[in-house]
Amino acid sequence: MDTKYTLLDSKGSVLNHEYGSKPAKKWPGFLTIVLRAIGILLLLVVSLKFLHQAVVSRGGARNEEHFGGFRQGSSSDRIPQTVYYQLNMSQAWRNPDGGHWRPLFIGNNESPFPNINVNEGDLLKINIHNDFGLPTTVHWVGVRHKDGATWNDGSSGVTQYPILPRANWTSVFNTSEDWGLKWFLDHTSTPSVDGMYGTVWIRPSPQRPRPYHLINDDPLEIQSMMDAEESPAHLTVYNYQHKPMDWLLAQLQGEGYDPYCFNSVLVNGKGRVHCKPDWLEEIDSKPVDANGCVKQPTGAVAYPDCTPSDGDYEVIETHNRRWILLNFVNPGLEHPWRISIDNHDMWVIATDGGFVTPQKVQVLTLTNAERLTVLVRLDQAPGDYAIRVNALSRLQFIQTYAMLRYPHREFGRMLGEPMSRPDEQNSAMEIDGSVKNGFVLLDKSELHPYPGLAPPKAADITLRFRATGAPDPYNPYITNCSLNGSPWQIFRGLRTPLAMRPDQEFPEPNPIVKGLPIGSVVDIIVENDLPIAIPMYKHNDPTFRLGSGNTKFDWKDVADARDQQPKLINLDDPPLGYLHELPAGGWLAVRWKITQPAMTMFHAFRVRYFVLGMQVPMFEGDDQWPEVPEYVKNQPHVEFELPEHMGIFD
DSSP: OOOEEEEEOTTOOEEEEETTOOOOOOOOOHHHHHHHHHHHHHHHHHHHHHHHHHHHHHHHHHHHHHTTOBOOSOTTSOOOOEEEEEEEEEEEEEOTTSSOOEEEEEETTBSSOOOEEEETTOEEEEEEEEOSSSOBOEEEETOOOGGGOGGGSOOBTTTBOOBOTTOEEEEEEEOTTOOEEEEEEESSSSGGGGTOEEEEEEEOOTTSOBOGGGTOOOHHHHHHHHHHTTSOEEEEEEEEOSSOHHHHHHHHHHHOOOOOOOSEEEETTBOOOOOOOTTOOEETTEEBOTTSBBOOTTOOOSOSOOOOOOOOOEEEEOTTOSEEEEEEEOOSSSOOEEEEETTOOEEEEEETTEEEEEEEESEEEEOTTOEEEEEEEOOSOSSEEEEEEEEOOSSBOOEEEEEEEOSOOOOSOOTTOOOOOOOGGGOSBOTTSOBOTTOOBOOGGGOOBSSOOOOOSSOSEEEEEEEEEEEOSSOTTOEEEESSSSOOOGGGGGSOOGGGOTTSOOOSSOOOEEEEOTTOEEEEEEEEOSSSOEEEEESSSOEEEEEEESSOOOSSSHHHHHHHOGGGOOOSSOOEESEEEEOTTOEEEEEEEOOSOEEEEEEEOSHHHHHTTOEEEEEETGGGOOOOOHHHHTSOOOOOOOOSSOOTTO
C-alpha cells in the first residue's frame, strides 16, 4: 500500500500527496521573473568586478617581479593592528629529553615559550608577569626599537631595571620595517640557559620585495613560495644540560669546571640523550668522556657517565605542500651547529638582517643566536627525512635529529615504541660537522642583501675592541673577559639603568662607550686573543660585515686595510645582520650608521664569555638623548651599591 505524507502550504493548509507523486507545477508570476532577472544581473556585475581586481593584482605582481622582486597585493591589503599578548613566566619540573627531571624556566607553561605571531607593521604589546622567583628581563634579539624607545630592549641595568619577582612589565615594539623570526631571552643573568627562550614570527609585508623569482621564475612556483610564508616551521636548536646553570657556575668558581659539556640537543624542546659512539676516544688528541666531551684540564667533572634516553624527535609536517619555509634559530649560546636535510636542497633566502640573494646548499652553519630562513622544495616520495643537527665544536661531538614528514602510513613501529634513530649513512655530514664530498656548505660571505644594499663608503668613528681575558685576582679558576679594556659584570644588571643618566660620569673601570652623535657612521674593529671563534652581536641595529680574517688587524682602520688589501674589505654588497662571527685569533670589522638615539650593547653571544664580562654598553646619539618616560623611571626596583672588589661574581 502506498505511504502518504503531509505537506503544508504557505497559508498552513494541508496538502496530501502519495509518496513519490509530483505536486502540481505552479508557474511564477511576471513580477517574480523580473526580480530574479535583476538579481542575476547584479550577481554578474559583482563577479566581473572581483575578476577584474584579481587580474589587475596579478598583473601588478608580474610588473613587480619584472623589476626585480616579487610582491603580492597592494599597500591597502591590510591595516596594521595592535596585538596584545600575555606572557606568564614561572618554573616547573620538566624532562624534555627523557633522561632527567629538573626545574626549568617556562613561559605560558612551555619551554621553549609559545611562538607569538604578528604581521609586519603591527604594534606588539607583551605584558610580562615574572614568577621566576628572581629578577629578570626579556631581550628581543634582532629587533629595532623605533624613535629611541630602547627602554623596551630588555637589557637589565642598561636600558631598564630588572623585573622583580611577582612584578609586571609591558614591552612594546613597532614591527614596521621589521620582519622574520625574532627570538627572546633573559638579559639579567642566566635563565636562558635553563629554558627561558621563545620566538616571535613577524610575517613580511606583501609589499616587501622577495627574491623568489631568482630560485624559480614560474609564477606557480613563486605563488607556492609565497603560500609557504603563511605557515612556516620554526626550529629552535638548543644545547641542553641536566644541571642548572647556577650549579655549574658554582662548580666553575670552586673547581674550575668549564660548562661546555651538554647532555642533549633539543629541537623545539624535543630530543634525547645520545652518548658518544664506541669508536670515539679523543678529539684533537684529547681524551673524551662518555658524553663525547673533551675532559676538563682541571679534572672537574659534571657528568661522570651517560645513559641514553628515548625521547621523541620533533616532527615537521609537510601537509602536501609544494614548498616549505623553515626558520632555524640557535638560542643555545654555546655550540654552533651544522644542519642538513636528507635528500633535500635548501635555498637560503634570509638572515636576521633581511632577505638575501638566494643560495642553494645542502649544509648550513648556524652560529649562536643566529637565525637563517630557508625554502625547501618538497619533491620526494612519502616518508620521513632526517633533519640532522651536529655540533661544530672541538670540545664536544654531539648531535640530534628532527623529521621532515611527508604524509604516509608508518609500518613496523609498535604503539609506544621510541622513534628510530636515523642511519648515519644518509647524512651529508660527518659526526664532527664536517661536510662530506659532493655536498655544498653555506658561504655566509655570499649572503648579499636583497634588494641590493651598500654600506656608507666611509666611517666617521672607528672603535677598536679586543676580545681577551685576564686572571681574576681573587679566584684562580676565573678569567675576567672584556672587549673594551674591562669586564661588564653580572651585578651591573641590578643597578640603575645607564639610559636614565647619560650625562653622569661613571666610575672606572668600565667599558662604556659615549660620544657617538646622530648621523655618525661607526666602524667596530674587534680582534680576538682567544683560540675560539666568538659570535658578536649588536643590539637594535643590523651591521654590515665589511670583512674578517684569521690574523691580527695590522692596519690603522678599514680604509687603510682596503687601500693595502682591497680584497679584504667589501664596501659594495657585504652581508647585513645582527650576528657576525669573530674568527679564532682573528679580526672582524662591522659598520652601521646612527640614525636615532639608542642605548645599545655590543657583546659576545657565547654564554661563558658573556657571563665573564665580554660586553660593551654604547650611548648612540647621545647628543640628542630622549626623555625617558616616567613609568620606566618608576619601575619597582631595589638599589644596589657597587661591590668592593667588583669581581665577575660579586
